[in-house]
Amino acid sequence: MNIIEPRTLPGFMELLPNEQVLFNQMKEKIQKTYEKFGFLPIDTPVIEMSEVLLAKAGGETEKQVYSFNKGDSNLTLRFDLTVPLAKYVAAKYNELSFPFRRYQIGKVYRGERAQRGRFREFYQCDIDVIGDGELNIINDAEIPAIMNETFKELGLENYTIHINNRKLLNGLFEYNNIMEKSADVMRTIDKIEKIGIETVIEILEDFGIEKNSINNIMEFINIKGTNDEKIEQLENLNIDNELFRSGLNELKDVIKYIRLFNVEEKCFEIDLSIARGLDYYTGTVYETILNDYKEIGSICSGGRYNNLAGFYTDKKLPGVGMSIGLTRLFFILNDIGLIKTDKKSISQVLIVSMVDDLKYAINTANTLRANNINTEIYFDNKKIKAKFKYADKLKIPYVIVIGEDEINNGVLTLKNMETGEQDSVSLEQVVEKVK
Amino acid sequence: MNIIEPRTLPGFMELLPNEQVLFNQMKEKIQKTYEKFGFLPIDTPVIEMSEVLLAKAGGETEKQVYSFNKGDSNLTLRFDLTVPLAKYVAAKYNELSFPFRRYQIGKVYRGERAQRGRFREFYQCDIDVIGDGELNIINDAEIPAIMNETFKELGLENYTIHINNRKLLNGLFEYNNIMEKSADVMRTIDKIEKIGIETVIEILEDFGIEKNSINNIMEFINIKGTNDEKIEQLENLNIDNELFRSGLNELKDVIKYIRLFNVEEKCFEIDLSIARGLDYYTGTVYETILNDYKEIGSICSGGRYNNLAGFYTDKKLPGVGMSIGLTRLFFILNDIGLIKTDKKSISQVLIVSMVDDLKYAINTANTLRANNINTEIYFDNKKIKAKFKYADKLKIPYVIVIGEDEINNGVLTLKNMETGEQDSVSLEQVVEKVK
Numbered sequence: 001m002n003i004i005e006p007r008t009l010p011g012f013m014e015l016l017p018n019e020q021v022l023f024n025q026m027k028e029k030i031q032k033t034y035e036k037f038g039f040l041p042i043d044t045p046v047i048e049m050s051e052v053l054l055a056k057a058g059g060e061t062e063k064q065v066y067s068f069n070k071g072d073s074n075l076t077l078r079f080d081l082t083v084p085l086a087k088y089v090a091a092k093y094n095e096l097s098f099p100f101r102r103y104q105i106g107k108v109y110r111g112e113r114a115q116r117g118r119f120r121e122f123y124q125c126d127i128d129v130i131g132d133g134e135l136n137i138i139n140d141a142e143i144p145a146i147m148n149e150t151f152k153e154l155g156l157e158n159y160t161i162h163i164n165n166r167k168l169l170n171g172l173f174e175y176n177n178i179m180e181k182s183a184d185v186m187r188t189i190d191k192i193e194k195i196g197i198e199t200v201i202e203i204l205e206d207f208g209i210e211k212n213s214i215n216n217i218m219e220f221i222n223i224k225g226t227n228d229e230k231i232e233q234l235e236n237l238n239i240d241n242e243l244f245r246s247g248l249n250e251l252k253d254v255i256k257y258i259r260l261f262n263v264e265e266k267c268f269e270i271d272l273s274i275a276r277g278l279d280y281y282t283g284t285v286y287e288t289i290l291n292d293y294k295e296i297g298s299i300c301s302g303g304r305y306n307n308l309a310g311f312y313t314d315k316k317l318p319g320v321g322m323s324i325g326l327t328r329l330f331f332i333l334n335d336i337g338l339i340k341t342d343k344k345s346i347s348q349v350l351i352v353s354m355v356d357d358l359k360y361a362i363n364t365a366n367t368l369r370a371n372n373i374n375t376e377i378y379f380d381n382k383k384i385k386a387k388f389k390y391a392d393k394l395k396i397p398y399v400i401v402i403g404e405d406e407i408n409n410g411v412l413t414l415k416n417m418e419t420g421e422q423d424s425v426s427l428e429q430v431v432e433k434v435k
Numbered sequence: 436m437n438i439i440e441p442r443t444l445p446g447f448m449e450l451l452p453n454e455q456v457l458f459n460q461m462k463e464k465i466q467k468t469y470e471k472f473g474f475l476p477i478d479t480p481v482i483e484m485s486e487v488l489l490a491k492a493g494g495e496t497e498k499q500v501y502s503f504n505k506g507d508s509n510l511t512l513r514f515d516l517t518v519p520l521a522k523y524v525a526a527k528y529n530e531l532s533f534p535f536r537r538y539q540i541g542k543v544y545r546g547e548r549a550q551r552g553r554f555r556e557f558y559q560c561d562i563d564v565i566g567d568g569e570l571n572i573i574n575d576a577e578i579p580a581i582m583n584e585t586f587k588e589l590g591l592e593n594y595t596i597h598i599n600n601r602k603l604l605n606g607l608f609e610y611n612n613i614m615e616k617s618a619d620v621m622r623t624i625d626k627i628e629k630i631g632i633e634t635v636i637e638i639l640e641d642f643g644i645e646k647n648s649i650n651n652i653m654e655f656i657n658i659k660g661t662n663d664e665k666i667e668q669l670e671n672l673n674i675d676n677e678l679f680r681s682g683l684n685e686l687k688d689v690i691k692y693i694r695l696f697n698v699e700e701k702c703f704e705i706d707l708s709i710a711r712g713l714d715y716y717t718g719t720v721y722e723t724i725l726n727d728y729k730e731i732g733s734i735c736s737g738g739r740y741n742n743l744a745g746f747y748t749d750k751k752l753p754g755v756g757m758s759i760g761l762t763r764l765f766f767i768l769n770d771i772g773l774i775k776t777d778k779k780s781i782s783q784v785l786i787v788s789m790v791d792d793l794k795y796a797i798n799t800a801n802t803l804r805a806n807n808i809n810t811e812i813y814f815d816n817k818k819i820k821a822k823f824k825y826a827d828k829l830k831i832p833y834v835i836v837i838g839e840d841e842i843n844n845g846v847l848t849l850k851n852m853e854t855g856e857q858d859s860v861s862l863e864q865v866v867e868k869v870k
Contacts, residue, residue, distance in 0.1 A: 004490045006525040006747035008480060009510070014523070016530055017475035017537065024476050036804050038782035038811025040452035040829070041459050045443060045556050046481065046542060047501070055439045066482070066510075068503030070546055075444070075501075088449070090441040095451055097828045099815055102452065107481060111505055121480050136814040138793065149804075260797045312441035347473035358573065362695040369471050369584075376473025379571040380534055393532045394475070 011114035012121045013327050018344065018395060023330050025341050029153040030125045030324060031105055037146050039103040039127050044084035046107065050074040053083055055311040064110045077109040081126045081323070082308075089130055090312035098132035099139070105326075117335075119327050128321030130308055135318045137250050140284040140304055141257030143322050147288060147300050148263045150324070155340030159299075161263075162271035162287045165251045166303075168234070169275065171244025172220055176213035185209070186275060189221055223272055227255055230270045247283070254284055282306040286322060296332055300324045344395040348434050351377045352387045354403035361402050364412065364427060371431045391417055398434055446547070446555035448762050453779065453830060458765050460776050464588040465560045465759060466540060472581050474538040474562050479519035481542065485509040488518055490746040499545045512544040516561045516758070517743075524565055525747035533567035534574070540761075552770075554762050563756030565743055570753045572685050575719040575739055576692030578757050582723060582735050583698045585759070590775030594734075596698075597706035597722045600686045601738075603669070604710070606679025607655055611648035620644070621710065624656055658707055662690055665705045682718070689719055717741040721757060731767055735759045779830040783869050786812045787822045789838035796837050799847065799862060806866045826852055833869055 008014045015023055050067055053076045066077040078084050081104045089100060105125045112118055127146060129139045144161045151159050173182045188203045197218070204214050216237070223233045234248050251270065258268055274287050283304035290296060302322025309317050333339045349368055353361040361377050368375040376396075378387045384401075391399045401413040406424075414430055415422045425433070443449045450458055485502055488511045501512040513519050516539045524535060540560045547553055562581060564574045579596045586594050608617045623638045632653070639649050651672070658668045669683050686705065693703055709722050718739035725731060737757025744752050768774045784803055788796040796812050803810040811831075813822045819836075826834045836848040841859075849865055850857045860868070 002746075003748065004487060004746055006522040006744070007484065007487060008522070008526065009482060009484060009508070012480040012482065014479055015477070016527060017477060020476045020478055023478070035781050035809050036807070038785070038809055038831075040781055041455045042450070042452060043455055043458070044449055045447040047444060047447065047544070047556065049442065049444060052439060052442060066503070066505060068501070070501060073444070087441040087443070091443065092451060097825050101811065109482070121482065131815070134815070136816065138812075138814045142812075142814075257793075257797070260794055262801050309441070311437075311439055313438065346470050346475055350473070358692075359695055362692070366697050372471070374470050374473055376536065377573075377577075379573045379577075380566070380569070381571065390532050396473075 009120070011112070011119055013119055013331070019334070021344065021346060022334075022339055022341050023326075025343070026154060026330060026339070027105060027123065027125070027326060030150055030326065031103070033146065033150045033153050034103040034125075034127050036149070037101075037127075037142065039101045042085070042088060042102050042104050043106065044078070044081070044088055044104065046077055046109075047075050048078060048084065048087070050076040052087055052312075053078060056083065064112055066109050066111055079110050080108055081106060081124050082128075082321075085126070085128060085130075086309035086317075087312055089317060090309040090315070093313065093315060098130065099135060100130040100132075101127070102130070103127045117328065117331055119331075122325060122327035125324040125326050126321060128308075128319050130317050130319040133316050133318075135320065137253045138257050139320050140250065141254045141261060143284075143302060143320055144254075144258055144268055144286055145261035145263050147286065147322055148261075148267055150300075151288070156290070156338065158291045159267065160289050160291055161268040161300075162274050162289060162298075163251070163254060163258075163268055164271055164274045164285050165247040165254075165283055166275065166281055166285055167243050167247025167250065167283055168272065169220075171241040171247055172216065172239060174243055175239050175241035176209070176216055178207075178209055178213060181207055181209065185217065189217070189273075192221065220272065227265070227268075227270050230272070231255065250283055280305055284320065290338075293332075293336060299329050299332070345397065347374050347376045347394065347396045349373060349375045349398045349400055349430070350387070350391045350394075350396045351375065351400045351402065352384065352391075353377070354384065354401065355407065360407050364400060364402065364430075367427055368431065368434070371435070373431065373434050398430075400430065444555070446549035446553065448554055448556070448766070454769070456779065456781060457769075457774055457776050458761075460778070461589060461765060461774070462540060462558065462560070462761060465585055465761065466538070468581065468585045468588050469538040469560075469562050471584070472536075472562075472577070474536045477520075477523060477537050477539050478541065479513070479516070479523055479539065481512055481544075482510050483513060483519065483522070485511040487522055487747075488513060491518065499547055501544050501546055514545050515543055516541060516559050517563075517756075520561070520563060520565075521744035522747055524752060525744040525750070528748065528750060533565065534570060535565040535567075536562070537565070538562045552763060552766055554766075557760060557762035560759040560761050561756060563743075563754050565752050565754040568751050568753075570755065572688045573692050574755050575685065576689045576696060578719075578737060578755055579689075579693055579703060579721055580696035580698050582721065582757060583696075583702055585735075586723070591725070591773065593726045594702065595724050595726055596703040596735075597709050597724060597733075598686070598689060598693075598703055599706055599709045599720050600682040600689075600718055601710065601716055601720055602678050602682025602685065602718055603707065604655075606676040606682055607651065607674060609678055610674050610676035611644070611651055613642075613644055613648060616642050616644065620652065624652070624708075627656065655707065662700070662703075662705050665707070666690065685718055715740055719755065725773075728767075728771060734764050734767070780832065782809050782811045782829065782831045784808060784810045784833045784835055784865070785822070785826045785829075785831045786810065786835045786837065787819065787826075788812070789819065789836065790842065795842050799835060799837065799865075802862055803866065803869070806870070808866065808869050833865075835865065 065079050107121050108124050109121055147161055173179050184207055188200055192200050201214055223230050274285055281303035285303035287298035288300040304320040306318055307316055308319045351361045351365055365375045365377050397417055399415045406412055411424045414425050500514050542556055543559050544556055582596055608614050619642055623635055627635050636649055658665050709720055716738035720738035722733035723735040739755040741753055742751055743754045786796045786800055800810045800812050832852055834850045841847055846859045849860050
């Protein structure tokens with residue numbers, strides 16, 4: 001037969017079973033945390049009509065998507081979970097209860113140039129709260145509380161959730177009458193660490209921005225200190241602008257409530273430098289940094305938006321949400337050795353029989369499974385050494401050996417694969433030990 | 436703004452959140468059961484190179500698949516989880532431990548004509564055991580035991596797993612020297628209920644099959660009775676053919692071991708009429724019928740195959756497995772009202788505050804979540820009636836009401852939404868009651 005090389009496309013993660021066990025545990029922990037906060041699952045199709053999915057998308061998105069014709073239809077694979085959410089909420093508006101708290105965990109597709117750590121197929125784990133017309137600011141504080149809980153569940157430490165409110169910078173620009181130059185100003189400010197304060201001021205002057213305004217901007221970006229100190233300095237700027245005032249009040253509320261949600265002070269910080277998707281987010285924005293691995297960039301981001309589904313409905317649907325790019329996060333954490341898990345295998349017990357009659361082995365397995373212990377029996381006729389090697393490779397923590405002696409005495413030999421300890425025990429004792 | 440109608444492609448299931456909760460519970464129960472038997476998860480890409488994915492496929496498959504070009508590559512969406520498994524095992528042969536017990540639960544794509552109950556995107560939930568060169572027959576008994584356990588977990592009753600062995604019929608044909616006519620004979624036999632025994636015999640005579648052989652075939656298809664009676668009658672056919680003998684021995688082993696796995700006698704039955712994928716399965720085959728809904732056809736099928744990955748490797752990899760088409764199964768069970776679930780909502784508790792200061796509400800939520808109780812707070816400033824309506828629509832079983840009185844007395848008002856019962860209780864009592 002003509003043999004075809006069994007290869008997987010570049011940019012597509014395909015893990016070995018032991019790694020997949022770890023990946024799935026992370027996914028399940030994220031899901032459990034989302035559910036702990038009462039978010040509802042949805043599961044939208046991977047394929048959508050291009051006309052629907054790309055309603056909003058610009059040229060960059062269209063270049064990256066997987067689109068194709070099938071019959072008379074032009075179809076596209078989803079490139080995020082936000083556009084499908086917008087479609088979903090607009091289509092099912094009358095059947096949903098608001099605020100609509102939904103999570104979705106699923107694969108999305110982007111035809112980016114493949115490179116190490118970049119994936120064309122990857123899991124996103126999203127939560128969003130969608131309001132009908134309005135949405136309470138406390139939601140903006142609950143989202144980072146959920147991020148925090150999720151990271152803790154994943155065993156991460158030394159991370160900081162950076163929080164900003166886009167209305168602050170926009171209000172500052174509006175107040176200084178430089179809204180039309182905001183993109184240029186932002187780009188210049190972003191370079192401050194590279195080019196220095198003086199050069200930034202020079203460039204801003206070149207843009208024709210007044211001295212007063214430049215001072216105002218520099219005061220703003222120089223704000224430092226604790227969260228409370230930053231809020232105090234923002235107050236002291238005395239910027240008499242409605243947008244700025246509103247942003248500051250929202251930020252104060254978010255900080256107040258995030259504390260009530262028991263998020264430790266060291267785990268969040270006001271960061272006036274983060275902007276995120278200028279065209280999309282309208283209020284609170286978040287990024288999350290692993291402090292020992294800042295070069296990785298944000299591992300979980302999100303924010304507040306005025307209107308989720310303007311392309312699909314006249315209803316005003318404000319929302320706030322966040323997304324974890326799980327495939328990339330798994331890849332990174334695996335790389336730097338930060339994956340912490342409770343279990344490393346699916347099976348908790350491997351049963352190995354030294355006798356041909358497997359009745360005793362199967363009975364044992366039946367009982368263990370009835371006690372919710374994941375159990376497998378090694379059926380193949382191999383040497384005992386091969387069977388132990390199998391348990392070892394699969395990281396199964398316990399092996400039960402059943403031979404003539406065990407059957408005659410009504411006991412089991414239980415070996416703890418980690419300690420090497422071996423005991424002659426009853427079936428009830430196995431259940432107890434393994435659980 | 437130009438509004439685009441937010442529609443979903445026909446043939447793609449997109450559930451409301453309450454239905455999705457039920458769907459996900461079914462999916463999780465299937466996964467848990469697969470894991471209880473020690474199967475390892477894998478997660479292969481949805482997109483594969485067409486050359487790889489369609490290595491084996493015939494014209495029918497190619498017509499139904501979603502294929503497209505991206506850059507220089509011709510790509511195809513997976514249409515099942517078996518071909519990706521074959522690719523996976525062949526590619527990672529050296530890194531896997533055999534027997535390789537894997538499960539995969541994921542979406543597959545078939546561009547079939549959309550019609551009620553037929554889906555173009557649907558979940559398959561597969562388990563397979565792959566041997567390296569050989570694979571013990573006990574695996575063929577464990578697979579239906581896992582089916583059985585899965586159906587029980589899903590709350591199904593009155594189902595029968597039909598079991599056959601393809602070697603029996605092939606051995607019968609070989610013994611009668613009519614192998615080259617086997618397809619014609621099979622097709623004729625299949626019509627026996629419609630056209631009657633006499634006509635079948637006439638047609639077989641027309642095929643030039645000898646009287647002895649026709650008698651032999653008719654004896655075979657007339658076998659009836661209990662499982663043990665069927666085996667006895669198969670023995671009594673006295674067919675002196677190696678293939679037949681081997682099939683009968685395998686079937687006897689499967690029946691012997693399926694009983695050891697505690698599968699009730701009424702839940703499985705030898706059914707010599709099922710054939711399944713003539714070109715693929717080589718030994719044991721399974722189909723599962725809901726006895727009150729036979730018209731639905733098999734809801735879970737599978738079998739034994741000689742060689743999984745002949746298109747990708749020279750290694751001989753025999754396997755046995757089964758697949759549940761979850762999307763269709765959910766659709767059917769929902770239709771006939773057979774979905775049984777433990778919980779109907781994600782949140783177990785909704786907290787409703789009558790006071791503006793949400794400190795008390797948030798503290799309560801923090802404690803409940805720390806006790807692994809899924810909890811949400813209704814943040815929006817709505818009338819109490821609207822908040823209860825929300826709980827009702829989402830089928831949240833408990834609502835906690837917090838007002839001035841509750842705060843002053845350090846208690847909570849807990850309402851059981853099903854019974855209407857309302858109590859003044861402590862936080863600890865809430866934890867106890869809800870758990």
